Amino acid sequence: MSAAAAVQIAPQVAKRVLTPYWSNGVQKLKMAPTPPPKPAHGLTPPALDDDIHKLRCIAQLRSKDKAIEKYIYLTQLKDADHNMFYKLCLENMAEITPLIYTPTVGDACIQFSHNYRRPEGLFISLKDKGRIGQVLRNWPRQDEARIAVVTDGSRILGLGDLGVNGMPISIGKLSLYVAGAGIRPSSTVPICLDLGTDNKKFLEDPLYLGLRQPRVPMEIMTEFMEEFMVEMSRVFPKLLIQFEDFSTDKAFAYLDAFRERYPVFNDDIQGTGAVVLSGFLNAAKLSSAASGRPLSDHRILFLGAGSAGVGVATQLMSFFRLQGMSEQEARERIYLVDSQGLVYDNRGPMAEHKKLFSRKDYSGPPMKDLVQIIETVQPTALLGLSTIKSAFNQPVIETMSALNPRPIIFPLSNPVRLSECEFDEAIQWSGGRVIFASGSPFPEQDYNGKRLYPGQGNNMYVFPGLGLGAILSRASSVTDSMVEAASLGLANSLNDEERALDMVYPRIERIREISSDIALSVIRAAQKAGVDRHNDLRSMNDVALVDFIKSRMWNP
């Protein structure tokens, strides 16, 4: 924020919007997302040098024992010197991503109200209904805004309803937009909506920074969301919106309600669908090479039928359809299991989002035991989006391994402590044959003298490139074809070395290169769908377009 912009904000307004309500004067107002200019000569030590300072910063980071302390250090570094923060991110992606994103961001959310130090992002609460536009106009960099990550805190990772403590998830995702796709930091807008919380512990916590009331009914939230989206499009006409970590009912409802009207996508449904399809395609190649089974013969079993599980199932189904299967054939490849067991028609009433994949070919008693379900379904792939730690136990993995020479097992729940299994367990119980990807990172393992690499099946591989492509093409909406293009762009981005190591996702260190490939595919898909508004890009060939994409990436 420029100094001029800072003085235009009446202090009492800035305080209301840019600090959570509960800070109530306890907190001194200080807004500084843009770093101050370089201090004049004499105001820094004589031997301060950027390259050496980088070593000093990484040493300070590594000197902290706890991940949450490292998170706090990095947050302060981002405030004080965002160039240095992003330099460290880009040069140490594998080390820093787990600190600014899952798993550590989960703890940062839980502790947000306790660790809060200074304003970052926009907080919009139920109390702002009727004047949301006025609140949005308090954002200091309106003209520059290109991407907002918006959460209502109702389902943060697998941690449940965290209310206004969900803000760090919007901040963390946007840091990955900057690091991973070169989105300019000043064009990112983290937003947390406060519609109350049903988290009893937070409601009783005197330090909790959100409204002290239960979540409002869906009808009231929908009126709020309508006003919010209209005002967002007025105040930020060039903005792409990513909905993040809304509870499943809201995630589907608001994606459906707004996706035709505004450039918006839901990361948990669509981003996760895209990233898991991509990893599944690479895993299926490895698995099919061992079993001789064609892609059309794979059967995928999901543990978890929420926004993420059904989002992935939908993406897989649409891919199978592109391969020439009928809708029914494609649907029949997929089996959902939720907290009540296998999802099938005769089980009784069920939520709308599960109906498409509800089985019609089973009508016996409820089937709850995962081993029994695996023996009945005989899946080639087992995907976990259930938030149930250790659900993929030894009998489950042994049963998958008895059925498949190379079982595909993806425990995708976040953060790491909710993962359905760990990498070393999956290796031991499958005799080293597992093809593995998880939502949060696990370390590489050695088994029988061979190094094995876990994939990270996390939407962080997709949303930066998808967002970059949508922003550069000025897409008026985010179509299914753009999401699919992002997924296939990622699947094709493995290089020879990664393929030789049986990896299903590329190394995270290559994220910039991957994001530019994904952005190219997304822009082409937007053009094909006719939703692009930057028509000059149409006449560029792919080489010129990739050069253009790279030239638009911000570098620290």
Ligand SMILES: NC(=O)C1=CN([C@@H]2O[C@H](COP(=O)(O)OP(=O)(O)OC[C@H]3O[C@@H](n4cnc5c(N)ncnc54)[C@H](O)[C@@H]3O)[C@@H](O)[C@H]2O)C=CC1
């Ligand atoms: N790897 C990635 O990129 C992503 C991972 N996720 C993770 O996926 C998880 C689920 O997210 P959502 O679908 O939005 O949540 P959700 O709460 O809507 O879905 C959870 C599902 O698991 C089922 N479930 C709960 N207990 C179960 C049990 N004992 N046995 C079988 N099923 C059970 C529920 O019935 C529900 O269908 C979260 O941990 C989230 O962090 C979400 C998005 C992206």
Ligand SMILES: CC(=O)C(=O)O
């Ligand atoms: C990765 C992600 O978006 C989630 O766990 O919700």
Ligand SMILES: [Mg+2]
């Ligand atoms: Mg999410």
